[in-house]
Amino acid sequence: EDQVTQSPEALRLQEGESSSLNCSYTVSGLRGLFWYRQDPGKGPEFLFTLYSAGEEKEKERLKATLTKKESFLHITAPKPEDSATYLCAVQGGSEKLVFGKGTKLTVNP
């Protein structure tokens, strides 16, 4: 069974303080690893798809990387508007996405 574990559960940063979120996964036949951002009471918003180990993608202050067992979401010089819950998901042999429970990020000004 595909599984995703995200850590930490919650993270508090000061504005400008860079850090990383971790997503560990087990999946049979990885088709894609996905990062989403979710604001309170809203639907998840797609950020990145990573397909193979060694792949990296960037968007503004966010950079996602992938190894065979885990993915990292690096946040460089975060701003208060980056505060949200970040979700990691994998798609394996089945078509469904299996999500982790997320990391709640708070960036204080």
Place this chain on the structure above:
Amino acid sequence: DSGVTQTPKHLITATGQRVTLRCSPRSGDLSVYWYQQSLDQGLQFLIQYYNGEERAKGNILERFSAQQFPDLHSELNLSSLELGDSALYFCASSVDPLKGNGYTFGSGTRLTVV
């Protein structure tokens, strides 16, 4: 606006009742997925439809059912509601799940069972 439309946004109902949640997928997307999100469980996959046919089932209760219509909109029916069914219900759509492009989510329906 993600292009995936869910109605209603909020629903308050009593235990034992039945409700229907509606989802219109993004234009061109053939697959519709339903997820339940509660505070302690995260996003849990319920069911997937592809072009009108059921494609995959997750941990969906027997009291829950869904269908996808010829115009590709989908409905999730929840019956004999219990307090524990209170959650956010999300619909997502994708053009081709086999290409690993991820999903586009709607803004959800918040169900409160009292």
